[in-house]
Amino acid sequence: MQSVAFSVAIVCLLAGTVSGGIVFDRPCPTDIYVKEYFEVDSYLGKWYELQRYESVFEENFDCVQVRYTLNDDGSVQVSNSAYNLFNGSTINALGRAVLSYPDEEPLQAKLNVSFFGAPNDLSNYWVLDTDYETFSVVWNCQPVGEQQSEESFWVLSRTPTLPADTNVMFRIHYIMRRYIDRSLLRFTRQLDER
Ligand SMILES: *[C@@H]1O[C@H](CO)[C@@H](O)[C@H](O)[C@H]1NC(C)=O
Numbered sequence: 001m002q003s004v005a006f007s008v009a010i011v012c013l014l015a016g017t018v019s020g021g022i023v024f025d026r027p028c029p030t031d032i033y034v035k036e037y038f039e040v041d042s043y044l045g046k047w048y049e050l051q052r053y054e055s056v057f058e059e060n061f062d063c064v065q066v067r068y069t070l071n072d073d074g075s076v077q078v079s080n081s082a083y084n085l086f087n088g089s090t091i092n093a094l095g096r097a098v099l100s101y102p103d104e105e106p107l108q109a110k111l112n113v114s115f116f117g118a119p120n121d122l123s124n125y126w127v128l129d130t131d132y133e134t135f136s137v138v139w140n141c142q143p144v145g146e147q148q149s150e151e152s153f154w155v156l157s158r159t160p161t162l163p164a165d166t167n168v169m170f171r172i173h174y175i176m177r178r179y180i181d182r183s184l185l186r187f188t189r190q191l192d193e194r
Pocket residue numbers: 001002005084087088089
C-alpha cells in the first residue's frame with residue numbers, strides 16, 4: 001500500500017517534467033505553435049488541473065493544484081499539490097521554472113521546469129494557449145531515442161471547473177484536435193474549491 005501511494009505521488013508531483021507522459025512511436029512533432037508575447041506575471045497564481053495525459057491510473061490520488069509565484073531572482077516558484085480523495089491528505093512538491101529562451105522576440109511561452117533542486121536544463125513546459133484568466137493548455141515532448149517521444153499534456157483552469165464559455169471551449173478543443181490523442185486523456189477529479 002505504501003509503495004503504491006509513493007509511486008503515484010511521484011507521477012503526480014512531477015507534472016511539468018518529463019515523467020508521467022505517454023510514449024508515442026514517433027519523434028516529437030515540430031509543427032507546434034506556442035503562445036507568443038507570453039506574460040509571466042499574468043500567468044502567476046493558482047491553477048487547477050482538469051485533464052492530463054496519463055498512462056498510470058490510480059484511484060485514490062489526484063493532482064489538483066499548482067501555484068506559481070515569483071521568486072526574488074525573477075524565476076518562478078512552482079508548488080504542485082496532490083491530495084488523497086478518501087482521507088484528504090495532501091502532498092506538495094516545490095519546483096522552479098525559468099523562461100526557456102528569455103531573449104526571444106516575440107517571447108514564446110516555453111519554460112524549463114524542474115523539481116527538487118534539479119537543474120533547469122530542459123524546455124519542458126510549453127503553453128500552447130492561455131487567456132491567463134480562465135484556461136491554460138500545456139504540452140511537453142521529449143525524445144526517447146530516435147524514433148519515439150514522450151508527451152505530456154495538461155488542461156489547467158483558474159477554477160475547479162471551466163466556465164461554459166464558448167470562446168474558451170473553442171480554443172481548448174482547437175488545440176486538442178490539432179495535437180492531442182483524446183483517448184489518452186484523463187480527467188482530474190476536483191471535489192470542491194480548496
Ligand atoms: C491517507 O492515505 C494514504 C494512502 O493510503 C496514506 O499514505 C496516508 O498516510 C493517509 N493519510 C492520513 C492523514 O490518514
